[in-house]
Each structure stands twice: as structure tokens, then as C-alpha cells.
Amino acid sequence: MEVKTFEHRPLVKTRWIRTHVSGPKPCNVLAFLRCKVAGMPYEYFDGELSRYRVLFTTDFAIGKYNQAQHQWYEANTLISAAAVLRTINTTTDFQFIAAVEWIAAGVREADGRLQFTIQHANLMSGGGINDSIVYHADLTAYVLLYEPRAELPPPGNFGQRVALDPIKYFPGDERELIYTDDPRLIRKSSK
Amino acid sequence: MPIVLYAADPTKGQVSSASSLEVLAGDPAARLMIFSGIAAPNITSDGTDLEDLVRDDVIVKLGVSISAIGESVVQVGLASISNDESAFVFAIESTGLERDPATSELQLRVQAAVMGDETGLHRFSYQIVARVTKVDSQIAGNIRVPRNLLDLGNKSQSEVEATFRVTANRMEKTPRPPGAPPAFVDVKWIKVATGRLVNVAGAGDDSFVEYVVDGCPLNTDLYVEVEVSGELEGLSAVQQTGPRPVHLTSIAPAVSGVNFVVVKLPIA
Numbered sequence: 001m002e003v004k005t006f007e008h009r010p011l012v013k014t015r016w017i018r019t020h021v022s023g024p025k026p027c028n029v030l031a032f033l034r035c036k037v038a039g040m041p042y043e044y045f046d047g048e049l050s051r052y053r054v055l056f057t058t059d060f061a062i063g064k065y066n067q068a069q070h071q072w073y074e075a076n077t078l079i080s081a082a083a084v085l086r087t088i089n090t091t092t093d094f095q096f097i098a099a100v101e102w103i104a105a106g107v108r109e110a111d112g113r114l115q116f117t118i119q120h121a122n123l124m125s126g127g128g129i130n131d132s133i134v135y136h137a138d139l140t141a142y143v144l145l146y147e148p149r150a151e152l153p154p155p156g157n158f159g160q161r162v163a164l165d166p167i168k169y170f171p172g173d174e175r176e177l178i179y180t181d182d183p184r185l186i187r188k189s190s191k
Numbered sequence: 192m193p194i195v196l197y198a199a200d201p202t203k204g205q206v207s208s209a210s211s212l213e214v215l216a217g218d219p220a221a222r223l224m225i226f227s228g229i230a231a232p233n234i235t236s237d238g239t240d241l242e243d244l245v246r247d248d249v250i251v252k253l254g255v256s257i258s259a260i261g262e263s264v265v266q267v268g269l270a271s272i273s274n275d276e277s278a279f280v281f282a283i284e285s286t287g288l289e290r291d292p293a294t295s296e297l298q299l300r301v302q303a304a305v306m307g308d309e310t311g312l313h314r315f316s317y318q319i320v321a322r323v324t325k326v327d328s329q330i331a332g333n334i335r336v337p338r339n340l341l342d343l344g345n346k347s348q349s350e351v352e353a354t355f356r357v358t359a360n361r362m363e364k365t366p367r368p369p370g371a372p373p374a375f376v377d378v379k380w381i382k383v384a385t386g387r388l389v390n391v392a393g394a395g396d397d398s399f400v401e402y403v404v405d406g407c408p409l410n411t412d413l414y415v416e417v418e419v420s421g422e423l424e425g426l427s428a429v430q431q432t433g434p435r436p437v438h439l440t441s442i443a444p445a446v447s448g449v450n451f452v453v454v455k456l457p458i459a
Contacts, residue, residue, distance in 0.1 A: 084268025
């Protein structure tokens with residue numbers, strides 16, 4: 001069965017930190033990224049396994065990226081990424097499968113932002129009409145890349161306290177989860 | 192017995208999205224190594240009593256030979272779980288990074304547990320950051336290419352690199368399936384290290400492409416394979432001299448003279 005790929009168009013808010021490294025050549029920067037995995041779950045099938053892929057783009061971009069050299073960047077930007085299920089929340093007992101099956105990474109040709117495609121698999125069955133199940137995952141990635149040394153961008157954005165998108169857990173439920181490691185935002189979300 | 196999964200062998204389908212990075216870290220043999228992947232141990236349980244708790248050790252072979260592990264950080268999390276409307280347990284109980292004393296291969300050890308009706312912990316994700324010292328082991332040799340087959344004298348370095356692929360492999364024999372003839376032998380090559388080309392030299396009617404394969408595992412029977420492509424497509428590189436298999440040890444961690452020649456093999 002063909003597995004469909006969906007594109008999540010908004011940039012995914014991402015935290016990162018960069019550090020200089022001395023190789024292997026031509027790489028001179030090692031970056032660590034963390035963001036939410038976009039597009040999960042995309043759709044529900046009662047009792048049937050649903051497999052789909054989501055392509056999403058982080059807001060991390062290679063510094064001084066040159067679109068004309070895109071193939072060179074693809075060959076020389078080395079990405080090692082993992083995704084883990086971080087929370088799962090249900091209103092009742094379900095039969096379920098929640099899975100992140102594989103990850104592929106690349107460099108967006110237009111602007112040098114890092115992109116990820118993730119294959120999800122879901123099965124949910126056994127709840128009532130108003131019952132639901134929600135889960136989400138985190139992505140972390142180490143990236144070896146090249147950036148002109150004289151013009152390196154800021155080493156990270158952790159100091160900016162990026163406000164990540166809130167997650168509405170259940171339709172009609174006023175509560176929402178602010179998924180962030182900023183304690184000020186966690187307090188603001190309490191209702 | 193632990194469940195053993197091989198990250199460096201995508202044909203087994205045991206670890207998806209396996210990747211690794213290597214950053215230079217001062218000493219020539221010192222590296223900061225980063226590994227990521229989604230391992231599929233497929234641990235299952237069917238019951239909600241305490242005695243239904245299934246606990247398994249999982250070893251993920253990372254495909255890199257090392258002589259020592261320095262500081263390391265291991266992150267492991269759930270990637271695929273299932274349950275059939277029951278109480279459940281999904282647990283990653285412990286993780287560790289170790290060196291296989293027999294082969295010097297770096298490996299991740301995870302203890303996982305699962306409980307519940309028709310419940311499974313099918314996959315977990317891992318990300319490892321470790322300072323390691325790589326094994327100073329090496330296989331070296333050359334590939335002789337007769338000029339009447341291809342003249343390498345006027346080829347660029349990138350053209351030569353695109354023509355040859357050198358790997359060190361271990362051999363795995365799969366059992367004879369029922370009904371197969373007695374002579375059936377299914378041999379599978381598991382790549383353990385990739386070689387690099389270091390020089391091209393000419394002598395008489397031949398060109399010689401020199402290669403080295405670094406970081407090969409110790410105490411393992413290794414078979415060097417050379418694949419040719421591009422203008423040599425359809426030809427074969429056969430081993431002419433040197434040991435086959437190559438067996439490296441801590442006393443003799445390097446072997447040279449594993450030489451090949453490119454030939455036209457008769458069609459069987």
C-alpha cells in the first residue's frame with residue numbers, strides 16, 4: 001500500500017546550539033537541534049493501521065547558504081537524527097499503536113533550512129464517539145555542516161526563550177499543554 | 192539471551208534511520224562520535240499480572256570498532272508501542288554503552304520491559320554521544336587495472352573514486368531452506384568498514400589504485416570486496432594476493448598486500 005507524504009508548511013520552531021569543530025573537512029560547525037515532530041497524529045482510522053509521512057521544515061538554516069551550491073550542501077551536511085514519543089494522553093482505554101518508524105533528513109533547496117520526513121504509524125480503536133487519544137514526539141538532531149568562519153551566525157537561540165506552540169489536547173477542552181522548557185510559560189498556561 | 196540488532200546492516204531491517212557522525216577530537220585516533228537510530232526489538236507481552244511483565248536485554252551493534260570509550264551520554268526513548276485496552280507498562284529501564292570484548296565493536300545495551308494485553312514495545316529511538324578512541328587497525332592493498340580495460344592516467348580523483356568501492360565485510364551464512372538442493376549456500380556480506388583510495392600509480396601496461404580500510408574489527412574473519420562501476424561496469428575485481436579472510440588481532444592489527452585485479456570473467 002502506498003504511503004502518502006504530507007507537507008507541514010509552517011516552519012517548526014526549533015532550539016539549537018552551534019559549536020566550532022575542526023573537521024572532518026569541509027565541516028567546521030557541529031549543531032544540536034531540538035523541536036517537536038510536526039503532524040502527529042494526522043488522521044484516525046478506527047481499527048486500521050494508518051501509515052503516513054510528514055515533511056516539515058525547521059527554522060534552523062545553514063549560515064550564508066548558497067542556493068547555487070545546493071547539491072554540495074546536501075553532500076556535505078551530515079545529519080544524525082532521532083525521534084521519541086514524549087507524551088500520550090487518552091480519555092479512556094483504547095486499543096492503540098503509536099509509532100515513529102523512520103526519519104530522513106535534508107537541506108531545503110530554497111533557503112538552506114533543515115528538513116525532516118518522518119514516517120508515522122497509528123492505530124486507534126475501542127473508544128466512544130467523544131473519546132480521543134493524543135500523542136506527540138520530539139526530534140533531536142546533531143548536524144555537521146560548513147559555514148563561512150568569518151561570518152558565523154549566533155551560536156544558539158536558547159537565550160531567546162522561544163515560545164513553542166500550545167497543544168490542544170481534546171476538542172472543546174479549555175485546558176491546553178504548553179510544550180516548552182520555559183517555566184514562565186508553564187505557569188501562564190495553568191487554568 | 193539478549194536480542195541483538197545490527198545498525199550497520201540495513202538489509203536486516205532491524206534498525207531504521209541508523210546514522211553516525213564523527214568529529215575530530217584532538218588526538219589523531221580520538222573522536223567525538225554521535226549515533227542515532229530507531230531499533231526494532233519487538234518485545235511483546237500478553238497479560239496484566241506481574242508475572243506477565245516481560246523484560247529483555249537488547250544489544251544494538253553500532254558497526255564501529257574502538258579501542259576505548261571515554262565520556263558518553265546515551266538517550267533512549269519509546270518509538271513504537273501498542274496495547275489492547277488494558278493496563279500496561281512500557282519501560283526503558285537502563286542503558287549502557289560498551290565495547291564488545293571479542294570484536295572491539297561499540298554496542299548499545301538497553302534493558303526494556305513491557306506488560307499488558309497484546310502489548311508491544313516494538314521500537315525505541317536512541318541517540319548516543321561518546322568520546323572514543325578508534326581501533327588503529329587497517330587493511331591495505333591495491334587494485335590493478337590493465338590499461339586496455341581503462342586508462343586511469345587521464346582520470347580525475349573524483350572519477351577514480353566514483354569507479355571503485357572497497358569494503359571490509361564479515362560473511363554470514365543463512366540456513367538452507369526446506370526443499371532447497373543440498374548444494375544450496377546463501378552467503379550474505381555484512382559491511383563492517385568502508386575503504387578509501389589513497390593513490391593512483393602507473394607502471395607499464397597497468398594502473399594501480401592503492402586503498403586502505405581503517406577501523407576494522409578485531410578477531411573477526413573479514414573479506415575485502417571491491418566493486419567496480421562506471422566505465423568498468425560489467426567487469427569484476429578479484430583478489431590476487433594476501434589473506435582471505437583477513438583476521439586482525441590486537442597483536443597484529445594491520446595487514447597489507449591484499450591486492451586485486453580487474454578482469455573480464457567468462458559468463459557462466
